[in-house]
Amino acid sequence: MKVLLDLQYLNVATTGIKTYMMELAKAAIQNPHPEIEWIFSHDPDEQAKDNTHKSPKNKFQRLNYHLDYFRWKEFQLPDMIKKHKPDLLICPDFVSPAAKLPCKRMTVIHDAFFWEMPQNYPKWWRTYFLGLVRKGLKEPTEIVTTTEFSKKALIKHLKTEHPISVIYQTPKSLGTDRDSSILERYNIGSKAFFLHLGTFDKRKNLPILVNAFKEAKEKEKFDFKLVLAGGEGQSIQMNDFPIVENLVKELGLQDEVVLPGFVSDAEANALYENAYAYVFPSENEGFGIPVLEAMAAGVPVIHSDQPALVEVSKGAGLIAKTGSVTDLREKMILLAKDENLRNDLKKRGLERANDFGPGKFIKAFQELILSARP
Incomplete structure (x- = not known):
């Protein structure tokens, strides 16, 4: 053939x-x-x-x-x-x-x-x-x-x-190289951080993530940073990067939300290796590769209840209601407080990643x- x-x-x-x-x-x-x-x-x-x-x-x-x-x-x-x-x-x-x-x-x-x-x-x-x-x-x-x-x-x-x-x-083969200089460059090596890695397409709902992060900091003693790594959206219609950038300034989060732009595979490995959790609030996905990348790296995952993500994670992720700042905030707070839950998600995520x-x-x-x- x-x-x-x-x-x-x-x-x-x-x-x-x-x-x-x-x-x-x-x-x-x-x-x-x-x-x-x-x-x-x-x-x-x-x-x-x-x-x-x-x-x-x-x-x-x-x-x-x-x-x-x-x-x-x-x-x-x-x-x-x-x-x-x-x-x-x-x-x-x-x-x-x-x-x-x-x-x-x-x-x-x-x-x-x-x-x-x-x-x-x-x-x-x-x-x-x-x-x-x-x-x-x-x-x-x-x-x-x-x-x-x-x-x-x-x-x-x-x-x-x-x-x-x-x-x-x-998921993508990221290799074994680690470029930890990104942690020092953006001053994120000394504090736990939530991570999103991907393009700033509108469907990724990143403004919702920024707002949920802000509310978590206001509601609880939330001593975390938020790293939003990745390139801009693929077109003017799809690109939320300027919106996210302006929102971070409006909310006074310049020291807490890091926007490093596109990262290499070696830098991505360093981010996954050091992330407290991966957050994926997307409103529409056909598959959701970053969810599996994070799980394979041993990072607990919070993702939206979008059906493709639920299908792919199969119970190995913490699910938040799509489009809800409040629910996403509560899931981030829950994970920050419950170390047993975090360890359980890490274990289930590694097992699920092996299926792909x-x-x-x-x-x-x-x-x-x-x-x-x-």
């Missing part, structure tokens, strides 16, 4: 899709199957380093990227298929070519955000992108998604007869691939 994995999108991916693509490629290399031959459209490491289209500074640069992406999907990728003659094409970035292909397809649609949260995307771009998604589903395609929750959402919005399979992904290794991730793909044999 010859399988072509489309990795072109790695040249701009910065969030969970990048993790998905990189970990799938690495797992395929590290876990060979005698009946599967993998062909990568690009070298994953080299493609991820390509900065040609990253962080466009104007409309012309954004348009140039979209044209490049369209050329790849509709012309260059079909040409590669003609050259290599794979039995199966896997597109892990929502979009498969609209052209008729001589092979079967699997398309990974990670979540239903584009349908459920239209306010977070430019109208023209959302219309264009959803058009690409639907055109790529015209031919027989196996859709792959990340959770049972996402599957139900896609069935509702796509109204498709294509089969949809759930494959739990694996790269071996299980690729095995599920291998089984689905082999089931697609002619």
Whole structure:
């Protein structure tokens, strides 16, 4: 069975899709199957380093990227298929070519955000992108998604007869390096801190976390800091970083809330290693990779009651009501006071994280691939 994995999108991916693509490629290399031959459209490491289209500074640069992406999907990728003659094409970035292909397809649609949260995307771009998604589903395609929750959402919005399979992904491999200089640089090594690591997308509900932290400090003797690490949201509509930054100033929390921006894997390891707890108040997730990263690092987790997160954590996290400052505040206070609860969450989190290794991730793909044999 010859399988072509489309990795072109790695040249701009910065969030969970990048993790998905990189970990799938690495797992395929590290876990060979005698009946599967993998062909990568690009070298994953080299493609991820390509900065040609990253962080466009104007409309012309954004348009140039979209044209490049369209050329790849509709012309260059079909040409590669003609050259290599794979039995199966896997597109892990929502979009498969609209052209008729001589092979079967699997398309990974990670979540239903584009349908459920239209306010977070430019109208023209959302219309264009959803058009690409639907055109790529015209031919027989196996859709792959990340959770049972996402599957139900896609069935509702796509109204498709294509089969949809759930494959739990694996969190990002952060390696073993530790860069503890970040603790000294932001003066967070001497005080316990709550951590959120991820982009400042609006759906992450980070203003709610800041307000909950402020109220916890006012209600109790709450001698903690709050570290919000990660890059800005992916678009003007989605970016909450300026809002969070202004809120921190308005609440007088400049000395208590740390905004270090994007951090390296080595810095992320140091933050996870020293965090008192990880807090993830997101209002909508298809999976929730940071929850598993934190659990794997032995960090207790507080997360919202968003269904995908409840499904992934499976009782190993402390659940707070989505969008409620009061409930999130109380959960943070509870965890700060109850060391037995904290230790129990650490133990359950480590056990749950073991269910999401790269071996299980690729095995599920291998089984689905082999089931697609002619």
